[in-house]
Every structure is written in structure tokens, then in C-alpha cells.
Amino acid sequence: MSWIQSVLWWNQIPNGTAPSVLLDRNVNDADFVRRKSDYLKTPIPRAGLESLWTKIVAIGKPGLVFNPYGGKMNQIPPTATPFAHRAGFLFKIQHSITWTEPGPEEEKLHTNEIRQLYNALTPYVSQNPRSAYLNYRDFDIGISQKGSYEEGKVYGEKYFNQNFERLAKVKAQVDPENFFRNPQSIPPLSKA
Incomplete structure (x- = not known):
């Protein structure tokens, strides 16, 4: 099982699953799923929905x-916690594709399909940055090869918006x- 298949498999496990199922890595029993996310600040117009x-x-x-x-989430300032997607955001959108056939060809086909959907949503979702939900790790929005702040800022501002720099300062302290670290971890902001 490739690393991407492992991640995709793990994300499909429902809460309360028995440990024996979690330890069974039989690819033939797995469903694969290549999630992306977006946030809406304004409603999608009818023509856009069509x-x-x-x-x-x-x-x-x-x-x-x-x-x-909305609701109570709007009452918490975006800088109160690392999670910044609060006031002003109407919806989080999860886009996904699920398939059961293992193999690199299937993985490539379905990953391409989810990218097409992601691109189709571009005109309707948050911009500057195009926000993303941290728990749907999306390596398409950037990864860090060197662990540098500049690399981390590419994906970090999408996950944490204005909180990214503050989190990088905390990382520098601790x-x-x-x-x-991982390919999308918060890098330390050096005191240069």
C-alpha cells in the first residue's frame, strides 16, 4: 500500500471501529478517498451552481x-485560537471522490477528477488566501522540503489565515x- 493509499484508507475509518480493523491493512477491503476543502464567504450564484x-x-x-x-462561531474572534475560519465564512466545503479499485492508474485518475472539481470551484470560494481546512491535508496547496518559513507560508496561510505568523513565532519558541515536523507543519519564524 502506498503512503497516499494509507492516508486515504485511514481517513475513511468511522469512529468506534474495532482495533483489529484498524490494524488490518488489506488493500482489497479499503475505500480510497483524495479530500480537498474550501470556504465560502458569499453564496454561489444560481448560474454558478448550475x-x-x-x-x-x-x-x-x-x-x-x-x-x-455562523452562529456562535461568529462570536469568537478569528485570532482567539489557531482556527481562523469563523466570522464571515458561510460554509466549509468538503469535496471528495471515493473509489475501491487499488492501483496507481486508479489513484491518478481519481486524483485528477478531484483536482478538476477543485478548479471548478475557484471562482466561488475564498481568495487571498484561498482558505483550506487543516484536517483535510492537501499536498496540492504546498509542502515544505526544507522546513523554511517561506515554504510554510504557502500552505500555512491557507490553513490558518492571519494566525499563521503568530503560530510560526510560537513554533520558534518551543x-x-x-x-x-511533517510536510505541512508550521515552521519556526526565526528572529532575523
């Missing part, structure tokens, strides 16, 4: 889930050597 519907039908297997925001 265009998206046409695109979804053409692609064939994608799904869109709109999670409504892990200045960037020992704890």
Missing part, C-alpha cells in the same frame, strides 16, 4: 459536503530546530 452541477455530472464520482458556519 455550472458546478454540470461539472460534477461530467466528472462522475465527486461529492460535495457543505458544512454551515521547537526552534523544527524537530517535530
Whole structure:
């Protein structure tokens, strides 16, 4: 099983699953799923929805889930926690494609399909930065090869918006050597 298949498999496990199932890495029993996310600040116009519907039908297997925001979330300032997507955001959109056939050809096909859907949503979603939900790790929006602040800013501002720089300063205090890292971790902001 490739690393991407492992990540995709893990994201499909429902809460309450028995440990024996979690330890079984039989690829033939797995569903694969290549998630992306966006945020809406303004409603999608009717013509946009019709265009998206046409695109979804053409692609064939994608799904869109709109999670409504607002209410109490609007009362918490975006800088109160690392999670900045609060006031002003109408919905989080999860776009996904699920497939059962293992193999690099299937992975490439379906990853391309989700990218098509992601591109189709571009005119309707948040911009500057195009915000993303941290728990749907999306390596298409950037990864860090060197652990530098400049690399991290590319994806970090999408996940954390205006909170990214503050989080990078905290990282510099608690892990200045960037020992704890992954391809999309928060890098330390050096005191240059």
C-alpha cells in the first residue's frame, strides 16, 4: 500500500471501529478517498451552481459536503485560537471522490477528477488566501522540503489565515530546530 493509499484508507475509518480493523491493512477491503476543502464567504450564484452541477455530472464520482458556519462561531474572534475560519465564512466545503479499485492508474485518475472539481470551484470560494481546512491535508496547496518559513507560508496561510505568523513565532519558541515536523507543519519564524 502506498503512503497516499494509507492516508486515504485511514481517513475513511468511522469512529468506534474495532482495533483489529484498524490494524488490518488489506488493500482489497479499503475505500480510497483524495479530500480537498474550501470556504465560502458569499453564496454561489444560481448560474454558478448550475455550472458546478454540470461539472460534477461530467466528472462522475465527486461529492460535495457543505458544512454551515455562523452562529456562535461568529462570536469568537478569528485570532482567539489557531482556527481562523469563523466570522464571515458561510460554509466549509468538503469535496471528495471515493473509489475501491487499488492501483496507481486508479489513484491518478481519481486524483485528477478531484483536482478538476477543485478548479471548478475557484471562482466561488475564498481568495487571498484561498482558505483550506487543516484536517483535510492537501499536498496540492504546498509542502515544505526544507522546513523554511517561506515554504510554510504557502500552505500555512491557507490553513490558518492571519494566525499563521503568530503560530510560526510560537513554533520558534518551543521547537526552534523544527524537530517535530511533517510536510505541512508550521515552521519556526526565526528572529532575523
